[in-house]
Amino acid sequence: MALLRFFRQPKHQRYDYKPRFWDKDKEALEERIKRIEQMQNSDPEAIKSRLEGSFKRGGYLADNNFRRAQVRRSNYILIAIIAALILFSYVFLSLYLPRIVEALGTNG
Secondary structure: OHHHOOOOOOOOOOOOOOOOOOOHHHHHHHHHHHHHHHHHHOOHHHHHHHHHHHHHHOOOOOOHHHHHHHHHHHHHHHHHHHHHHHHHHHHHHHHHHHHHHHHHOOOO
């Protein structure tokens, strides 16, 4: 049977992955130390990096309570809109459906 094979089957490729350890807390500590050292220099680049860091750490993305309140508020608004549409549809159908059926009604 091996004599009848004209093409060779490709061998499987090996994936050599060596994981590295990453210490998130240590990296954050080094970043804070670097930021403090830059703040002590008080050059314009240090001021820019300090402002940039405060925007990243604080504000909308870091305040989970603010985000939850915004999501809750938008959900309440959505529920109110859906309820208003259902009420409007019910009133419209109860008032105008008999007239529509009568207009389309019995011609023959």
